[in-house]
Each structure stands twice: as C-alpha cells, then as structure tokens.
Amino acid sequence: MARAILLAALLLAAPAPAEEPLPSFRIEMKDGVVTPRRLEVPAGVAFKIEIVNSGATPAEFESLRMRKEKVLSPGAESFVTVRRLSPGDYPFFEEFHLEMDSAHGLIVAKESEGQ
Template identity: 60%
Template sequence: MKRPFFAIAFAISLTVLAMPFADAEEITTFVIEMKDGVLSPERLEIPARTQVKIILRNTGETPAEFESLRLRKEKVLAPGVESFVVIRRASPGEYPFFDEFHIETAQGVIVAR
C-alpha cells in the first residue's frame, strides 16, 4: 500500500521540479573577445527588448575590464579568463562599452535593434 503512494508522490515531485525549466526562455548568446586593448567585435548588434547573454573572453596577457555606463555593467577579467554579463531587455539604441584597462584603444558599441 505504501509503494503506490510513494510512486505517485515521486512522479508529482518530478513534474513540479521540471515546470520552471519547461517555461525557461532561451537566451541568445554573443561573444566579445578582449585581447590586450583590442575588442572583437567592436560593434555588436543585439535584439532589442530581449534578454541576451554576452560571453566575455580575455584572450590577452593583460587584465581587461568590460564596462558600459549606459548598461550599468562592469566585469574585470584576468588574463585567460572567461565570464559573462546578461542584458535584460535593452531598449532600442546604442550602448557604448570599453576596456577600462585599455581605454585609448578598446572602445566599442552594442546596438539594440
């Protein structure tokens, strides 16, 4: 008598736990490479009003810092480190960003369309 109860309870638990994942929104992902004062790409177009993930890769031999004042995002990366920032539904427009450790040469723009 206990086995059917546990089997039903287990099945319900799995269903409830899986529900948030079934509705999870797929996040569009982009990559920005930072290498000793060079950004690639310098211009990144993303969909407006959509959550996006930007993977930041410091492939250089010096520290890098992704910073965008308009987006209120900042991330410091040691040499060889990868991290990410998530942008939540940016309005259409241009959002400058730069590598604060190489501000003279490493400036770019994220364009939300």
C-alpha cells in the same frame, strides 16, 4: 475531495518546463583590442554577452549606459546577462586600455522586423 487534493499535489510536483537558453553574443578582449567593436543585439529580449580575455594583461568590460562591468584576468572567460534593452546605441569599453581607440565598442539594440 481527496481526489482533488491528490490531483493538485501531482500538478504541483510536475517538473516546470525547461527555460530556453538566452541568445548569446561573444566579445573578445586582447590587450586593448576589442573584437567585434560593433555588436547588434535584439531590443526587448534578454541575452547574454560572453566575454573572453585572450590577452596577457587584465581586461575590464564596462558599459555605463547598460550599467554592466566585468573584470577578467588574462585567459579568463565570463559573461554578463542583460535583461532587455530599448532600441538604441550602448557604448562599451575596455577599462584598462582606455587610451587605445581599439578598446572602445558599441552595442546596437535593434527591433526585429516583426515588432
């Protein structure tokens, strides 16, 4: 019995396997210009969107359909994590420069060939 308890304690104390890093995608915002304006991501997979504001004015990444938003001061970098998207199109925009066509983009969630 004591050996079983000791074995159980050792198994519980063992380090958990390291989680694999999330796939990352990058969007740059610069004074109302979003690059890239179209971003393809895998459907059904958690991922991270790294957002960089390389402009001289504040920027806000926002996607109503994904329910994500992030405000960045000039020169700031941040990210949003997306759990999983169903296949489809997910518009996003740079909130502070809505009047500019270049402030709008599209995230396209695609199923991989093997799904």
